[in-house]
Amino acid sequence: MRNRTGEHAFSIEMKSKDFLRHVSISDNAQDPVLLEGYLGGLIEIGLREGSMLEMRGVNGVLRIDLKEEELMSLLPNRGLEEAAQDE
Helix, strand or coil: CCCCCCCCCEEEEECCHHHEEEEECCCCCCCCCEEEECCCCEEEEEEECCCEEEEEECCEEEEEECCHHHHHHHCCCHHHHHHHHHC
16 A cells, blocks of 8 residues: 555455445545445454554455554543553
């Protein structure tokens, strides 16, 4: 995945198109793109190489280019957890 400066890349890999619920891609570049499907039961969630969040399900894998520090700063109540650890 090519990372454009300041942006996060993603990939979705499905075992079969049967697990896709809806795909919408317009001819107009300004229209939104929608991908919906079913990862199925989650098998594993983890960080790969410290910069790739990977959610692995029975039916497919969702990968997002996201560093651990960014993920932790975006999680709700993260500030409270860090404050408690500092005490």
